[in-house]
Every structure is written in C-alpha cells, then in structure tokens.
Amino acid sequence: MSAGLRPGVEPQRSTPRLDIQGLRAFAVIVVLAYHAGLPMSGGFVGVDVFFVISGFVITAALAREWKATGTIRLGRFALRRYWRLTPALAVMVLVTVLLSGLLQSPLGSEQTTTSATAIGALLLAANAVIAATSGGYFDGPAESNPLLHTWSLSVEEQFYLLFPGLIFTGWMLARKRSRTWVGPLVVVLLIAIPSFLLAMYGPNIASLADNWLSGFYSPLTRAWEFGAGALLALIGPxxxxxxxxxxxxxxxxxxxxxxxxxxxxxADTPFPGKWTLLPVAGTVLVLIAGNNTRAVVPRLLSMRGPARIGDWSYSLYLWHWPFIVFALTIWPANVWASVIACVLSVIPALCSYRFIEQPLRKLPRISWPRLARRMVVVTAVPLVLALGLSAGSTHGWGSSNVQVLQAANTVTGTVPGCFAQAPGAIRDPLTCVQNPAGTADPVYLLGDSNADMFSPGVKAAAENADAPFTAFTYSACPVVGDQMYQTGSGAPSREGCLQYQTAALTWLDSATPGTVFLGASDYYLRTPEITVTAADGTQTNDETAKIAWYANGLGNVIDRLTRAGHEVVMILPIPNYWLEDFPTTQAEWKGMETCANISLLLGSCNPAMETSLSSKAERQQPTWDAMTATTEEHGATVLDFTDSVCSNGDCALMQDGLAVFRDANHITPQASLSLADQFEAQFRQ
Structure with missing residues (x-):
C-alpha cells in the first residue's frame, strides 16, 4: 500500500496526481473501518485497490526512467524501495514485538506466531509465514496475529523485487524496434494472464485447493492486480x-x-476470485478518470483532505491492526474497543509519517554500500527482538509457574494421528494399539476430543494393569451410530464422522473383549447450531429432541459392544465452560491462556469468571440425567468426574497447584493423569 511512493530514480518526475493520493485515502479508510468491526463486509478490498495503484505508479515511474536514460538501474531501485519502506515497518514491528511480550499469552501459540510473522515481515515473506502459522485471513487464529496485515506489504515488496527486472527485459528485447512499448506490454500480459487464471480457477483444482500459493496470501494470485495497473500505465497516454x-x-x-x-x-466470498474483478476494475476506471482533472471523481479525490490522508496511508495501515488486536486481547469481543483502538492508532501513525517517512524523503544522497549497511542495522534490531520473543515464549520466560501452565496447556496424545480431524486422517485402529503384548484384558477409548483428553489417564491406568490400550478418537464426533448436521445448510457437522464410527464399531465387533470407555462433549445437544434426525424423520435442533436422539443412539452402541463381549463405561461430560455458541464462549471464557504475559509473570493472573458448579449444572444436568439413565438401563457403567473436576462445588481453573482446564471444554493432560486410579478401578476383573 506504499506502492505509490517515489521510485529509486526519477529523472523526469511527472506532475503529482493528487487523485491517486485520494484513492489511497479511500483504500486505507475502508480497510481500517473493516478491521475496526464497522458494518462494511468488503472493506478488505482496499488492499486490492493498493495493489492496482502499485502496478500503475511503479510502471509509470520505470517508463519515465527508461525514456529518459535508456536503462533502469535495478539495484538502485530495489535498495531505495526497501530503504523507503523498511524503517517505518521496522519500528512498528519492534513496538508490536515488545507489546506482544507484555500483553499476549505464552500459553498458546500467539507469541510464537507474532515472532514468526515479525521475522517474515522484515524478510519480505510475511504472507508465506502467515499462511503457515495463522491459517486463512478470516480464521480465528489470524485475528489474534497483530502482524497479520503485513502479508500485503510482503506481496508488494515481492512485486518490487521481481517486476522491474522483468519489464526491463521487455524493453531491452524490443529496443531495436520502432514500437518499444510492445516488449513491456507482452511481459505484463505474460505475467497477468496466468495469474488471473490461477486466481479465478486455482482453488477449484484438486491439486491446488490446499496450496497457499493458489490462495488469499499468494503473490501468484495477486500479480494480475498489479498487472492491471501496469497495463494502464503503459497505454495510459x-x-x-x-x-x-x-x-x-x-x-x-x-x-x-x-x-x-x-x-x-x-468474508464468505471466494477471494481472490471472480468478485475480485469488481474492485480491480473499479480502481482502473478511477485511474483512467484521473487523466482529466476537471472530471468530478478526480476533483473530489484531489481535495486537500483525501489527498492528505493518502499521504499518511502507509503509516495508517502499519499501525492500526496491532492496536486493534491488543485492544481486543484486553477487552475481548468488544467492538467499541476495536473502534477506539483504531482511532488511537492515528497518533503513532502520524508520528511515524512525521519523524520517519518525511525525513527519509529529504535525506541527501549517500553511497549504496553505506545505505546497505544502514538497512542491515534497521532490520537487525527488530529481528533480534523477534527471536527473543520466540525464545522467551518457548521457555516460559524463565518462570517455573509459566512453564507449568505451558505443560498443562499442551495436548498430550497417545499415538500421533490416532485422534483424527478429517476423513483422510482416519487410521486403521490396529495401528493405534499400545502395549500390544500386555497380558490383561485390553482397554479401548472411543469418542470425540472430550474422550481423547482422557487418553493420558486411561493410558497410565492400562500400563499399570499391563493391559493393551487403544485410543481411537475423532474430532467433534460422538459414537452414537448416527450423523449430526449443520443447522441451515444441512451439511454434516463433521465430515467423516459416520466413516469413523463405522470403522471403530466394526473393529470392536471382532476385537478381543475388554473395557470400552466412551466419551463425548454435550455441546452438540445444547447448541442450536447442530441439527439431528428425530424419531419421526424430521430435522430438529431442539435440545430435548436431541437428547432423546443421543440417548437412543448411545443405547444401541452399548448393546452392540456388549454383544461383542465388551464391558462398557460411559464417561459423563465434565462440567465445563462451553456455552451455546463459539462467540459467546470466546467472550466469556477467561482461562489462564487469556492472561497477559506480564500478569502471569507477576503471579497476578486472576480471571474474573464464574466458576461455581451450579452455573454449569443448570445447563448440563438434562444431558447428564439422560446419559446416566440410558447407560444404566443398558447394563453399562457411568463414570462421573464432577467431584474431581469441581472440588467442593467450585470448578476452579487451578486446584492444589494443578491446572485443571486446558480450555473451556477440555481438561489438561495433568488433570487426566490424576484420574488414572479411577479409570483403573473400572477395568474387567
């Protein structure tokens, strides 16, 4: 979004086009509004406006240099681009890394993600890093990355590094022809057309569907946007x-x-894709209009206010997103917090413009070796701090308390890959058996992630009894012999769930008889987001009807396992903090991982949250009662950990120095291990 800044050499500078500055103002304002949570669903397209402007302005500058000198000094151009943009970026990254060290929690991946993104931003690869660490632009993890917005800056820098050399080659190849403009035009088309086709159709190609290079952050799917501006610059006269x-x-x-x-x-629009044509074509048309300063739109964009905001656009973009993320870290799900933070970010942005951007424009010419040395220093300081953030977070900042909590926040699986989250990851259950030579009757664990969280405890109990142990679990998939659906769309709530259940039950039909532990969350029954097929064949998300559906399926599963010779133990859902929808849960949950690092280090982390058992029993008791009645009716055993998880009616996050809850719906591996004796007591005699 800084692409309109001066190129490295401008022997024939054209008259500044204030309408372009006004267009930059529009782009940055809509991005800020979107990120602040204002009702502007497509505000993120402001980045696409900047990409088109970049292609237009840089190509026009290169064309002027070629016309004036007959060459393009590529090294000078790249160095000046980097020097022009990096100091302001480096200062923002430095401040963000320091704030992350204070405000983000070391108990999840937030600090390490911020560190990795900081390094990527300074080395012009933030887009690749973000794709690998934060997922999709509209995903939850991405929203907590205070450097998420640097993806677009890296895409622009990648454009600056490669495009000048390619278009220079076009001019060189055509220099002996009367129409030298044909060479660069062909080069731009050779870049833009494949990029356009990849953006339009890449995600629909199976081999490219999950590749980030065909997705939102990719320079390959964005190159055509720069190309649109470049083509306009070449034919603009x-x-x-x-x-x-x-x-x-x-x-x-x-x-x-x-x-x-x-x-x-x-956010649901496939992007980049066919809809990207709308902002890209709109930007091209507005740039065309700027060829006549008397036209209405260019006159409006050239007014003093928009033009001035356009001058500030790079700094405004740099600073707004870290402010919003850190504000929401302190005040989660508070739209006013994001709006106020966005407004306050104008202060450091204007300081950056006044004391970093402007002075750099006025620096006297210096030798390129000296400039290169300055670049190393400017980049090295935030890089070192980013590495320090990663190291500090990884090692719990040297605090034994934080290290204990980090261990409690780590998911301890039984066999890697035996807890599946997608159909393609479902393994043969026989590959998940541990201690296969054990002499006691085997122990099995089936269910969703709420079953898998008991793996450390069940495994320890099985090892103590010298019993073979198999944990074969699947995310968001209770074993009831039936499928759940998304309310509204009618799509399966978890693709592959029925496939997993079929595999698990078919295997246990002929497996050596032993003790089968069944576990699952009760969230599916309480949330209106999940629908099931009622006894009369209709789809319903009514809680009472869903509890009846679950009880019927559970009874059938118990009967099937019992016929195969197994003893069945149903683990009741633990009292938990999971409410009826994810946004509400996210806003209300105040676990240790939501505490700022500074409060953890000072031992002052005391989240204000209702921890009484009564508040959870009020929501969960109908499910507990139905599961208990069904289990006992079918001759199986109920295992209730309420007293263990919520001692004396208080579901505290920490009990006697032990971290109990890993998140709103799961206990920690350490808490699971503390239940090993109770698991062992359930084994076949």
Whole structure:
C-alpha cells in the first residue's frame, strides 16, 4: 500500500496526481473501518485497490526512467524501495514485538506466531509465514496475529523485487524496434494472464485447493492486480482517456464499482476470485478518470483532505491492526474497543509519517554500500527482538509457574494421528494399539476430543494393569451410530464422522473383549447450531429432541459392544465452560491462556469468571440425567468426574497447584493423569 511512493530514480518526475493520493485515502479508510468491526463486509478490498495503484505508479515511474536514460538501474531501485519502506515497518514491528511480550499469552501459540510473522515481515515473506502459522485471513487464529496485515506489504515488496527486472527485459528485447512499448506490454500480459487464471480457477483444482500459493496470501494470485495497473500505465497516454466524457463516465462507473464491492463482497466470498474483478476494475476506471482533472471523481479525490490522508496511508495501515488486536486481547469481543483502538492508532501513525517517512524523503544522497549497511542495522534490531520473543515464549520466560501452565496447556496424545480431524486422517485402529503384548484384558477409548483428553489417564491406568490400550478418537464426533448436521445448510457437522464410527464399531465387533470407555462433549445437544434426525424423520435442533436422539443412539452402541463381549463405561461430560455458541464462549471464557504475559509473570493472573458448579449444572444436568439413565438401563457403567473436576462445588481453573482446564471444554493432560486410579478401578476383573 506504499506502492505509490517515489521510485529509486526519477529523472523526469511527472506532475503529482493528487487523485491517486485520494484513492489511497479511500483504500486505507475502508480497510481500517473493516478491521475496526464497522458494518462494511468488503472493506478488505482496499488492499486490492493498493495493489492496482502499485502496478500503475511503479510502471509509470520505470517508463519515465527508461525514456529518459535508456536503462533502469535495478539495484538502485530495489535498495531505495526497501530503504523507503523498511524503517517505518521496522519500528512498528519492534513496538508490536515488545507489546506482544507484555500483553499476549505464552500459553498458546500467539507469541510464537507474532515472532514468526515479525521475522517474515522484515524478510519480505510475511504472507508465506502467515499462511503457515495463522491459517486463512478470516480464521480465528489470524485475528489474534497483530502482524497479520503485513502479508500485503510482503506481496508488494515481492512485486518490487521481481517486476522491474522483468519489464526491463521487455524493453531491452524490443529496443531495436520502432514500437518499444510492445516488449513491456507482452511481459505484463505474460505475467497477468496466468495469474488471473490461477486466481479465478486455482482453488477449484484438486491439486491446488490446499496450496497457499493458489490462495488469499499468494503473490501468484495477486500479480494480475498489479498487472492491471501496469497495463494502464503503459497505454495510459492514449488521447481518448483525456476526453472529458470518457473521464466522467469512467470515474462515476469506477467509483460505483468500488462502493458496491464494500457491501457485495463478504468474508464468505471466494477471494481472490471472480468478485475480485469488481474492485480491480473499479480502481482502473478511477485511474483512467484521473487523466482529466476537471472530471468530478478526480476533483473530489484531489481535495486537500483525501489527498492528505493518502499521504499518511502507509503509516495508517502499519499501525492500526496491532492496536486493534491488543485492544481486543484486553477487552475481548468488544467492538467499541476495536473502534477506539483504531482511532488511537492515528497518533503513532502520524508520528511515524512525521519523524520517519518525511525525513527519509529529504535525506541527501549517500553511497549504496553505506545505505546497505544502514538497512542491515534497521532490520537487525527488530529481528533480534523477534527471536527473543520466540525464545522467551518457548521457555516460559524463565518462570517455573509459566512453564507449568505451558505443560498443562499442551495436548498430550497417545499415538500421533490416532485422534483424527478429517476423513483422510482416519487410521486403521490396529495401528493405534499400545502395549500390544500386555497380558490383561485390553482397554479401548472411543469418542470425540472430550474422550481423547482422557487418553493420558486411561493410558497410565492400562500400563499399570499391563493391559493393551487403544485410543481411537475423532474430532467433534460422538459414537452414537448416527450423523449430526449443520443447522441451515444441512451439511454434516463433521465430515467423516459416520466413516469413523463405522470403522471403530466394526473393529470392536471382532476385537478381543475388554473395557470400552466412551466419551463425548454435550455441546452438540445444547447448541442450536447442530441439527439431528428425530424419531419421526424430521430435522430438529431442539435440545430435548436431541437428547432423546443421543440417548437412543448411545443405547444401541452399548448393546452392540456388549454383544461383542465388551464391558462398557460411559464417561459423563465434565462440567465445563462451553456455552451455546463459539462467540459467546470466546467472550466469556477467561482461562489462564487469556492472561497477559506480564500478569502471569507477576503471579497476578486472576480471571474474573464464574466458576461455581451450579452455573454449569443448570445447563448440563438434562444431558447428564439422560446419559446416566440410558447407560444404566443398558447394563453399562457411568463414570462421573464432577467431584474431581469441581472440588467442593467450585470448578476452579487451578486446584492444589494443578491446572485443571486446558480450555473451556477440555481438561489438561495433568488433570487426566490424576484420574488414572479411577479409570483403573473400572477395568474387567
């Protein structure tokens, strides 16, 4: 979004186009509004506006240099680009890393993700790092990354590194021809057309569907946007574009397309994709309109206010997102917190513009070796701090208390891959057997992640009894012999759930008789987001009907396992903090991992949260009663850990120095191990 800043050499500087600054102002304002949570579903397309501007302005500058000197000094161009953009970026990254060390928690992946993204941003690869660590742009983990926005800066820098050399090659190859513009035009088309096709159709190709290079952060799917601006710069001098009626038509149509994209495009829109044409074409049309300064849209964009905001756009973009993320870290799910934080971010942004960007514009010429040395220093300081953030977070900042909590926050599986989350990850249960030579009757664990969280305890009990142990579990999939669905769409709530249940029950039909522990969350029954097929064949998300559906399926599963010779133990869902939907749970949950690092280090982490058992029993008692009645009716055993998890009616996060809850719906591996004796007491005699 800084692409319109001066190129390295400008022997023939054109008259500044204030309308372009105004267009930058529009782009940065809509991005800030979107990130602040204001009702503008497509505000993120402001980044696409910047990409088109980048292609236009940089190509025009290169064309002027070629026309004036007959060459392009590529090394000088790249160094000046980097030096022009990096100091302001480095300062923002440095401050963000320091704030992450204080405000983000070391109990999850937040600090290590921030560190990795900081390093990627400084080395022009933030987009690749973010794709690997934070997932999709609209995913939850991405929203907690205070450097998420640097993905677009890396894409622009990658463009600056490669594009000048390619277009220079086009001019060189065509220099002996009368129409030298043909060479660079062909180069731009050779870049833009494949990129456009990849953006439009790449995600639909099976081999590319899960590859980040065909997705949101990829420079390959964004190159055509730069190419659109570049093509306009190469053909921009056409006399037709300067005519008043053409400029008026292009400006109004382009402005309408840009405004429409803010509300027609949403987080659910495949992007980049066909809808990306709307903001890209709109930007191109507005740039065309700027060829006639008397046209309405260019005159509006050239006004002092928009043009001034356009001057500040790079710094505004740099600072707004860290402020929003850290504000929401302190005040989760508070839209006013994000709006106020966004407004306050203007202060450091203006300071960055005044004391970093502007002075760099006025620096006297220095030798390139000296400039390169300065770049190393500017980059090295935040890089070292980012590495320190990663090391500190990984080692619990040298605090034994934090290290204990980190261990409690680590998921301890039984056999890697035996807890599956997708159909393709479902293994043969026989590959999940541990201590296969054990002499006692085997022990089995089936269910969802709420079953898998008991793996450390069940495994320890089985080892103590010298029993073979198998944990074969699947995310969000209770073993009831039936499928659940998403309310509204009717799609399976967890793809592959029925496949997993079939595999597990078919295997146990002929497996050596032993003790089968069944476990599952009760969240599915309480949330209106999940639908099941009722006894009369209709789809329902009514809690009472779903409890009846679950009880019926559970009874059938117990009967089937019993016929195969197994003894069945049903583990009741633990009292938990999981409410009826994820956003509410996220807002209300105040576990240790939500505490700022500084409060953990000072021992002052005391989340204000209702921990009484009564508040959970009020929600969960109907499910507990139905599961208990069904289990006992079918001759199986009920294992209730309520007293262990919630001692004396208080479901505290920490009990006697032991971290109990890993998150709102799961206990820690350490808490699971503390239950080993109770598991062992259930084994066949």
């Amino acid at each position: 056409l006399a037709l574009f300067g005519k008043r009626y053409v400029a008026e038509t292009a400006g109004i149509l382009g402005a309408g397309m840009l405004l429409a994209s803010l509300f027609l495009i949403t």
